[in-house]
Each structure stands twice: as structure tokens, then as C-alpha cells.
Amino acid sequence: MSQHRHPGAPGRAGAVPALPDLPEATVARLPEYLRALHNLADAGHETVSSEGLSAAAGVNSAKLRKDLSHLGSYGTRGVGYDVALLIEQIEYVLGLTQRRAVALVGVGNLGHALAGYDGFASRGFRIAALLDADPSRVGEEINGLVVRHVDELPAVAAEESLAIGVIATPAAAAQKVADQLVAVGVTSILNFAPCVLSVPEGVDVRKVDLAIELQILSFHEHRKASLTALPATGGSALTALPGGLAATDTQEAIGT
Amino acid sequence: MSQHRHPGAPGRAGAVPALPDLPEATVARLPEYLRALHNLADAGHETVSSEGLSAAAGVNSAKLRKDLSHLGSYGTRGVGYDVALLIEQIEYVLGLTQRRAVALVGVGNLGHALAGYDGFASRGFRIAALLDADPSRVGEEINGLVVRHVDELPAVAAEESLAIGVIATPAAAAQKVADQLVAVGVTSILNFAPCVLSVPEGVDVRKVDLAIELQILSFHEHRKASLTALPATGGSALTALPGGLAATDTQEAIGT
DNA sequence: CGCGATTTGTGCACGTCTTCACAAGCGCCT
């Protein structure tokens, strides 16, 4: 479509690409599209239809088109999307054109694994520092990086331009670490500790709790089990769908 | 209405408590409430108000009340919620009254950490088996469990009642593992591999991609940077957002 | 050069989630 000047052609960043403020739901899906696009590119595809890409990303094709339309018009009707161009655009919007430095605090069980996780590096992030509060861990070398004490955070921030911090400490230590991160200018935090962090306005926190995911699955298991588990009795609840729980619900209330 | 006898008082489980089908958004928050409640219980609180609990869980109090109301009426007006009772109820609804066995496939970098993660055990799950396709890893002992070959999955399923599987393999292996899990009767999968899994209907998949979370944060960083970098121009986007640019679920206020 | 096949971009309707605001209910104090 004509001179739809690419809002953020990587080379040119002067005139404020006016990042369209995307719906959160769309933002959360962009990384998924990006991964699928990289796969397609590696497989030699130069273009891809919304149908093809949506299948690779595991979403509905209409949703994908709407998501992409928020970035601007980068598709060609009758043809599809240019894979390389779309990769470029999504990476630009996500701010991945610069490799971002990440500080990882907490080199325990989980932190250790994160330090060695190559998915970070392969997707535009660089672990700039490993930190821990436990003196016995300081000095340990993991994946080519030496663990430093968490109190050295200001020094680390001075060396690198740190914007993102990852907290992989026990819950009890997380808030303090968050405060320290905020103090050195970190404005985005990925929190693996099972607790709520309180941070000043303007700081983003995302939380990943592995056990919560399992609990959600557990609910669905429980639910599935409760549905299939009763052909014997009256069979009421089974045949009755949404409407029919009145019967099971109100059964003799008074008395026992 | 009023005589809501507890749908699933743990002692009494005969007559199918008719699990109310909760909104997904609510289900996703229940584990968070549960964690906060356990903290409160440990701190000696016997009751808690929706205000107090919502602060501890990092959500809006109206939302919390609505969520809990879906479970039934377990609060007392003018007083609040009975902590112990509410814990019992949420655990029941989430299906945590029985300790669920989980099979963990892929004992690489991440899988290793998951195997040692005590957050699973402390929240009602038990890692029943560690599996890997790499023969050189089979036999290794981690956290008291011996790694077995993934092809032994049927044997494992025969020993235990497996409903949940965790995939922590490289993306290339994930689909095959998923198929194997489904084949032995697993109906819920937690997938850490960065890829889309295709599973038959009736099987639930939840995905956790650590790099995606970082990319979402990166977007917000990029956004924040692009906003603060130009007071000059139209200033449209900056002034546009009235109250909050904190679109995510960040929360304030723990207080006390 | 025009036509048909194909695929994007989007208006619209629908469902879900969030938030406000307040009546109903409960306990306590007088």
C-alpha cells in the first residue's frame, strides 16, 4: 500500500515511529508470531498467508490479521505477508532491534537454570550479570559469567544499561531485591518468586509462577473428573448441561 | 441463596459437589488467593476482609469478591472471610485435596531445575517420574528420583495414576513427547518448550515460555522509551492515556 | 486488458471480564 512509510524501519529512528499502543492481548501474542515467522524463514518461505502463519502460531487467522493490522499494513492482498519484513517489524515494535541486557538475581535452583537457558540469548536478550545475596555463591562461574553479590548492583548498572531485571530468589527476598533493582533504574521486572511485588508507578512487573500453572491444570482435571464420574446415580448432572445444576445445588437445604 | 451448604466439604464427597463452572479468569486467580491465604493463616489471622485479602493477592477487592462469590457464599458480612474455611474451599475447587502425580519429561537445563523446585511439592503436587530420551541421562539421580527413559512412560503410568505431564524438552522433541503422554492417558500438559502442541480434544495444554515474558517486557520498555524521548512533537500518545499506562496487572499496596 | 482466484483489512455483533456503587446482612454497643 503505497507510501505507508514503515513506522519504524530499523535504520531510521529519529522521527518517533509513534508506537501504536497495541492492545495487551496483541502484544502478548506478537512473540508467538515472531517465533513462528523465524521457523518459516528458516524453512525457506518468503511469504506466508494469515492462514498459514496463524496455524503455525496456534491462533485463529482472523485474530492474527487483526493483531497485525494494528502494526500497520504489511501484507499484500492476494499474496500474504512478507516473512522477512514482518519479522523486522515485529522485532522493531517489541524493541528487540537492540539486544537488551538483563540482570538475573538469585542463582539458586531456578536461577541456575535460567542462567543457562539459551532461549534468552537466541531471542534478543543478553544476561549481563548474575547476582546473589548468598556469599557462598558469589564467585561461582555459570555459563561464562561470574556470580557477583547483589549489593554490587549499582556497579553493574553503571557498566551496562540495565532496563530489565529477573528475580529468581525465594519469596522472602524478592521485595528487597525488587527495591534494589528499581533503585538502580530498572523499569521492568520478571518475577519468578511466588509473591506480590510492590513497585512504583512506571515500573512493569510480570510474574511467572510455575506452581500456579499446575494448579490451573489441576482445576481442569478435577472438573473433567467430576463430569465423567457419575453415570451410575441419577445421571442428572451429566445430561443436564448449563441449565441443570439447579437440581444438584438446591438439594435439601435444611437439616443435614 | 442462603442455605448454601458447602458444595464440597472435604469430608463429605459422595454426591458430586457440582463444581460450578468458573470463568477462566477467576480460575487463574484462585491459586494466587490461596497463596495469600496460606500466608495469612501462618501469620495467625483467622478472618480477613476482601480488602485485606485482595491487597495481599495484588488485585482489586471488587474483583476478589466477585471471584469468591462464584464459589458460593463463604464470607460473613460485617466480618470478612474465615481464612481456614476459604483455604479449604479453594483447595477443593482446584482439586488439590488429593496430591496429584506429575510426570516430568526432559531433564535438561530447565527440567533439572523443575525437578528440584520445591514449590511443586509445597503446593500439592508430587513429581512421580523423571523421564528423558537421552540414554546418557537415564539412570541419573535427581532429588531422590532416578531418571528413566521416556519410552518407559507406559510402565510409569501403570504404576501411578498420572493425569498431568510437564514437557521441558527442546522444541523439536516436544510434539512427540506430547503424543506419548496423551497415549498413556495424560489429559493435562504444561509445556515449557517454545512450540505449539497439537493434542486431541479434551486434553488441556498450558504453555509457559520464559522468553516470551521478556519480550513483552521489552515492548513496554520500548514504549516507555519512545514516550519519554519526545516532549516536543505532537505529544499525542503521551497525553492520550488518562490515568494509567500500567496496563498489566501490577499492583500496589501491601501495607501493614 | 479484463476477469477470476485469492487473501488482506475491518465493520459489526457477541461474549467475557472489570469496575462501580449500593442494598442486604451481620455483629457489636448502648
Add this chain to the structure above:
DNA sequence: AGGCGCTTGTGAAGACGTGCACAAATCGCG
């Protein structure tokens, strides 16, 4: 006993996200 303050539970409104269905746009072919 009665009133008062506090807190839950919920109706209603609005914001948000989803999916359908189709017009607009493009390419390839005859």
C-alpha cells in the same frame, strides 16, 4: 431491643477481546 458501622454479594454499565463475514485490493492468466 434497636441502631450503627462495617463488609459482603451483586446488578448494571462499560471496557476489552474475539470471530464472522465481506468488501477492497492484488496477482496471474488467458
